[in-house]
Ligand SMILES: [Zn+2]
């Protein structure tokens with residue numbers, strides 16, 4: 001067996017790991033690399049292997065850094081099965097098309113500039129059409145339902161508790177009469193988050209691939225985050241302010257809606273009007289409604305005991321799919337909450353809401369996710385006195401509140417705790433999906449805290465014989 005790491009090593013994006021087992025070529029994830037525009041374009045467009053030589057793809061979850069290059073893989077000649085959970089398949093139907101739309105718009109913008117310089121136009125990495133075509137190759141299997149991919153390779157998905165449909169991938173492999181288990185953690189969630197089940201503990205692995213996004217940091221507790229959310233909304237409510245929340249369309253938005261629903265139902269918040277203003281978030285929410293099999297006990301009880309109420313819908317909540325509905329929000333006064341994408345405020349409808357609301361000191365910008373350097377979201381976190389939106393400068397007079405406890409990734413201690421349940425210690429461990437410092441710190445933790453041997457932080461395109 002051989003493994004080559006083609007992405008998400010010493011960085012967090014572009015997850016792609018290629019396995020060769022009994023001459024069969026199996027790809028784990030086919031994510032988009034997300035970095036500087038030009039580098040990303042070149043890396044994503046040119047796959048590091050011949051696509052038609054890949055026999056099958058196993059997909060851990062629907063996030064674009066894991067699934068986002070699938071349409072390009074199919075366009076480039078891949079014709080095998082794409083194996084994932086049911087919810088991942090359904091989320092990909094919405095998310096890959098959205099990503100195709102973004103690729104088309106990105107290239108349109110670049111081509112305008114190129115035309116002015118007399119340069120030939122560029123092609124998008126893939127289009128919405130390519131994204132829709134790639135859906136033909138998906139096939140879904142349930143959690144903990146072992147499935148034979150090829151002779152000597154069986155896959156089982158375990159709930160990773162990171163996003164709807166997210167999976168830990170276990171491959172039971174028989175090669176030359178030797179049985180081994182390779183476990184790929186995918187992205188691991190946190191215990192006790194709403195809606196999703198806790199990450200399933202795995203007790204045996206011969207070879208382990210483990211993520212390390214927060215391999216050197218710890219998060220705030222979830223209950224603290226919920227209480228902080230209540231306070232921020234209540235404070236804004238008391239002064240009639242508008243709370244504007246840049247939020248990732250899939251996952252974070254549904255968590256916020258669910259918590260606001262709970263807080264209002266429990267009488268801990270007044271029934272403040274809440275608007276979800278993102279077409280992708282609205283599509284993703286309908287996918288959440290289709291997959292109660294992936295919910296935790298609390299959410300299932302909610303559904304069982306209250307047949308009238310919907311976890312993602314309540315009296316004062318409105319979804320605003322159309323552009324007209326979105327624009328109408330500008331005319332409304334607070335108190336109210338507007339949840340919109342993108343999560344780092346770099347694109348999408350959120351920019352209009354920020355432009356319209358941040359100059360009023362009664363309003364609040366609520367940041368609920370990590371903000372990358374050089375994004376509008378990061379400038380708001382840093383409380384720049386003025387920020388540029390659509391080429392104009394706006395004075396930042398609104399309050400800015402940050403809640404860090406909503407992370408969908410296990411922190412250092414939670415990762416170590418999860419790995420500690422692997423009682424038959426892996427002979428080989430690869431630390432992936434983390435910035436360099438984080439992955440190296442986590443390698444140390446696995447060696448010192450858990451006594452794991454042979455822990456490696458691979459380099460890009462590095463191959464290991466196993
Ligand atoms: Zn993820």
Ligand SMILES: [Zn+2]
Nearest residue numbers: 063065066187
């Ligand atoms: Zn990821």
